[in-house]
Amino acid sequence: MSEQRITRGRSVSALACCMGVGLWLFLSLLVAPIVNAQPTEADLEAGEQIYLQRCAHCHGVEGDGVGASTDVVYPKPRDFTSGVYKFRTRHETEDGNWLAADSDIARSIREGLHGSSMPGWETVLTGHQIDQLVHYIKTFADVFEEDTPGPELSFANEIPSSPESIAKGKEVFETVFECHTCHGTDGRGNGEEALAGLEDDWGHRIWPANLTKPWTYRGGSGRRDIFRNISLGIAGTPMPPFADPDPLAEARETDDPEEKQEIEALARELQENTWHTVNYVQSLWSYPQEPEVKAALVAKRVDGALPESPDDAAWQEAAVNYYPLVGQIIQEPRLFAPMTVGVEVQALHNGEEVAFRLVWDDRTESAPGENEEMETYVDAVALQFSSKPLSGMEKPYFLMGDASYPTDLWYWRNDPGDAVLTQTQGAGTFQVGDTAGGLVSQGQFDNGQYRVVIKRALQTEQADTEVQFPIGAFIPFSVTGWDGSNGESGGYQRTVMAWYSLYLEPEPSKAPIYLLLAGIGFGLIVEFSALYVTRKNHG
Amino acid sequence: MRRGLPIHLKCLLILIAAIFVFSVVVPFVSAPIPGQLYGWYVITTLCVIFLYVSSSEASWEEFITPVRNLLLARTALMKPLRIVVFIVVPLLCGWYFSTWAAGGATPPGGLRVIHPTPPSSVNVQGKRFVLQDISVSPIREDEAHLAEHIEKGRVVYYENCFFCHGDALQGKGHFAKGFNPPPADFQDTGTIAQLSESYLFWRIAKGGPGLPGESTPWDSAMPIWEDFLTEDEIWQVIAYLYEITGHEPRVMDHGEGDGGH
Numbered sequence: 001m002s003e004q005r006i007t008r009g010r011s012v013s014a015l016a017c018c019m020g021v022g023l024w025l026f027l028s029l030l031v032a033p034i035v036n037a038q039p040t041e042a043d044l045e046a047g048e049q050i051y052l053q054r055c056a057h058c059h060g061v062e063g064d065g066v067g068a069s070t071d072v073v074y075p076k077p078r079d080f081t082s083g084v085y086k087f088r089t090r091h092e093t094e095d096g097n098w099l100a101a102d103s104d105i106a107r108s109i110r111e112g113l114h115g116s117s118m119p120g121w122e123t124v125l126t127g128h129q130i131d132q133l134v135h136y137i138k139t140f141a142d143v144f145e146e147d148t149p150g151p152e153l154s155f156a157n158e159i160p161s162s163p164e165s166i167a168k169g170k171e172v173f174e175t176v177f178e179c180h181t182c183h184g185t186d187g188r189g190n191g192e193e194a195l196a197g198l199e200d201d202w203g204h205r206i207w208p209a210n211l212t213k214p215w216t217y218r219g220g221s222g223r224r225d226i227f228r229n230i231s232l233g234i235a236g237t238p239m240p241p242f243a244d245p246d247p248l249a250e251a252r253e254t255d256d257p258e259e260k261q262e263i264e265a266l267a268r269e270l271q272e273n274t275w276h277t278v279n280y281v282q283s284l285w286s287y288p289q290e291p292e293v294k295a296a297l298v299a300k301r302v303d304g305a306l307p308e309s310p311d312d313a314a315w316q317e318a319a320v321n322y323y324p325l326v327g328q329i330i331q332e333p334r335l336f337a338p339m340t341v342g343v344e345v346q347a348l349h350n351g352e353e354v355a356f357r358l359v360w361d362d363r364t365e366s367a368p369g370e371n372e373e374m375e376t377y378v379d380a381v382a383l384q385f386s387s388k389p390l391s392g393m394e395k396p397y398f399l400m401g402d403a404s405y406p407t408d409l410w411y412w413r414n415d416p417g418d419a420v421l422t423q424t425q426g427a428g429t430f431q432v433g434d435t436a437g438g439l440v441s442q443g444q445f446d447n448g449q450y451r452v453v454i455k456r457a458l459q460t461e462q463a464d465t466e467v468q469f470p471i472g473a474f475i476p477f478s479v480t481g482w483d484g485s486n487g488e489s490g491g492y493q494r495t496v497m498a499w500y501s502l503y504l505e506p507e508p509s510k511a512p513i514y515l516l517l518a519g520i521g522f523g524l525i526v527e528f529s530a531l532y533v534t535r536k537n538h539g
Numbered sequence: 540m541r542r543g544l545p546i547h548l549k550c551l552l553i554l555i556a557a558i559f560v561f562s563v564v565v566p567f568v569s570a571p572i573p574g575q576l577y578g579w580y581v582i583t584t585l586c587v588i589f590l591y592v593s594s595s596e597a598s599w600e601e602f603i604t605p606v607r608n609l610l611l612a613r614t615a616l617m618k619p620l621r622i623v624v625f626i627v628v629p630l631l632c633g634w635y636f637s638t639w640a641a642g643g644a645t646p647p648g649g650l651r652v653i654h655p656t657p658p659s660s661v662n663v664q665g666k667r668f669v670l671q672d673i674s675v676s677p678i679r680e681d682e683a684h685l686a687e688h689i690e691k692g693r694v695v696y697y698e699n700c701f702f703c704h705g706d707a708l709q710g711k712g713h714f715a716k717g718f719n720p721p722p723a724d725f726q727d728t729g730t731i732a733q734l735s736e737s738y739l740f741w742r743i744a745k746g747g748p749g750l751p752g753e754s755t756p757w758d759s760a761m762p763i764w765e766d767f768l769t770e771d772e773i774w775q776v777i778a779y780l781y782e783i784t785g786h787e788p789r790v791m792d793h794g795e796g797d798g799g800h
Contacts (some may be wrong), residue, residue: 054706057693057694057697058697067697068693068694068697068698069697069698069701072698072702116713117701117702117706117712117713119705119706119707119711119713121707123707123709124707290716293716293719295645295646296645296646324716324717325717326713326714326716326717326718327702327714329702329703329714329762330746330760330762331762331766332766332767336702393752393755394752394757395755395757395758396757397748397756397757398757398758398760405757474646474647495717496717497717498717498718498719498758498760499719499757499758500719501646503646512637512638513637515633515636515637516633516634516636516637517633518633518636519629519632519633519634519635519636519637520629520630520632520633521629522629522632522636523628523629523630523631523632523633524625524629526628527624527625527628527629530606530610531610534607534610534611535610535611538607538611
């Protein structure tokens with residue numbers, strides 16, 4: 001634009017333009033010193049300082065992924081010397097490199113990698129500091145000097161979700177892209193290839209994402225994030241790209257209009273299939289985000305027998321509470337890398353008995369000794385209660401109690417599949433019990449998910465040494481789990497959660513109706529006495 | 540005689556202000572008020588308003604006259620209004636009584652003391668520490684090596700604490716969501732900024748189970764660190780916490796406990 005004007009000889013506007021450009025250069029230096037420009041020495045130095053302060057204990061002083069926390073987290077912190085970034089919006093380069101753009105890396109730093117120990121830094125660092133970090137961590141890998149990121153991924157031809165699109169997506173998921181070979185037919189990350197054993201580029205065992213839990217998607221669960229992962233794959237992991245290199249690149253090169261059209265039609269179909277798959281993946285979500293923990297689990301009161309099977313329709317009536325489970329990292333030996341994310345708990349009672357239904361995802365149905373490389377144990381779950389009646393605030397220590405406040409564990413394992421009563425006085429005393437203690441249970445493993453029902457009478461004869469369930473009171477309970485193929489067993493190596501309250505709904509009482517009448521009566525008495533007094537004194 | 544706002548408006552404003560404080564200001568500065576307690580606060584406020592209204596003959600008259608007029612239906616308009624009020628008020632009472640009874644499943648909000656009074660002395664790994672006698676941490680006396688100690692404290696933190704207390708020291712580690720009470724937020728001015736280094740020494744060495752009963756030791760996930768760390772490592776991580784958050788340890792010798800909330 002400015003050149004045109006100069007040739008027309010309008011010196012005034014030329015001058016104005018020069019000044020404009022000068023001002024623009026000056027401003028851009030001020031405002032955005034390093035946006036996609038070469039970083040200055042000062043930026044790199046600032047980046048290094050922040051890196052040493054905030055990142056080196058995980059990613060290593062040398063950027064090689066070896067820091068203080070490396071041994072106690074899973075997945076492992078990234079080795080930046082590899083130049084591999086999982087999440088990127090750029091196609092393969094001409095040299096065949098998968099390079100993330102600065103904005104991709106900045107986003108991972110800003111938002112963190114969900115479901116891993118890599119936190120989001122936006123609450124701590126400014127956007128400018130994050131840009132400086134991006135430049136600094138890129139210096140660990142030569143590939144960023146040798147090559148520049150490829151063309152941007154196009155998100156065109158988006159198809160909104162609909163039952164038809166989801167059905168089409170399922171078909172593509174299972175027959176075109178064959179995602180189920182890794183992610184499983186219900187998306188719980190338990191496909192054949194996953195079970196056979198996948199490794200990432202650094203030789204660590206890796207599991208395909210459980211697609212039903214979007215809050216664990218490392219790179220975010222937005223529609224475009226899923227689209228991006230399918231199209232470009234996840235670098236450093238076995239998750240392959242389905243649209244890389246850019247399918248349209250060829251169309252740009254050819255001069256033959258027919259060929260061009262053909263390529264474009266194919267590329268469009270690929271994009272549409274990808275969007276259908278995105279819609280299908282979203283339809284697999286158990287919850288759109290990690291549910292808030294509710295303080296009380298309400299056991300609804302029902303008439304007649306309680307369901308014994310976890311798939312009984314009666315469970316649809318019961319409220320579902322979700323609780324996150326985390327590794328036991330309080331007592332040695334600690335469990336730093338749990339595989340279980342959370343458990344859903346439901347409860348019903350009928351005045352005589354109480355039944356619990358526990359549902360959690362586990363990719364593997366473990367049996368002792370099934371894996372030669374590492375010790376495997378049975379998969380198990382337990383509900384925990386106080387063995388003694390409680391008064392006041394007091395409760396047993398939430399990790400299996402202690403000598404003065406023991407706990408009852410209703411322990412269920414997949415083999416043999418019968419719940420037993422296990423009483424503990426601290427994690428060190430954990431020893432699977434040998435009597436049912438009145439527990440009746442039924443459980444099953446189904447395509448990457450356990451569903452278990454355990455029930456018992458509300459009251460037992462050992463009222464002082466076994467948990468009793470008074471109706472209408474708040475009873476502390478918690479859940480603990482063992483994923484056998486993750487090496488979890490015993491009192492310490494397990495997933496845990498805090499105490500929460502169980503509340504057995506009282507009989508639908510007539511009390512509210514009486515109280516309604518009492519309230520009306522109260523109102524009337526107050527009014528008429530006021531009327532009487534006023535009339536008498538002033539009337 | 541009639542100065543300022545009509546008395547009914549005043550009462551209403553006092554009530555609204557009180558409710559605003561209870562449900563917005565208090566949760567903002569500390570924690571939401573548990574349900575039952577909230578009810579008591581509102582009742583107390585109503586009592587105060589009543590006292591205020593009946594404090595002088597004049598204000599009482601001003602307050603009661605419209606009510607009296609209504610009861611006696613002194614104007615034509617008042618008659619139907621009286622009927623409406625006589626029906627609505629009992630129904631409201633009935634509704635309130637019955638919903639209050641069906642209150643249902645909100646567990647009682649236990650009042651946990653966050654910062655209890657520490658014991659006068661603790662035994663850590665067989666050594667006795669009289670907390671009042673420790674006005675500054677021993678490693679601060681070794682000034683020449685303080686930077687080194689802090690650096691070691693950083694390693695201790697990232698090998699042991701960040702799962703719960705988080706990378707950013709805000710109590711948002713990747714395991715934090717499994718625990719209740721949640722891990723302490725060290726950036727917040729309500730935690731280590733209010734405490735002395737000897738208090739932290741006690742808390743870190745003895746963990747959750749070392750708390751007194753009013754602080755619900757059975758709920759706290761804070762590990763007993765004397766089982767994992769040396770005495771020096773505990774002082775080092777304390778120095779690191781203050782260094783990285785920029786808070787100053789409180790220097791004091793008596794009566795640390797502030798009762799919490």
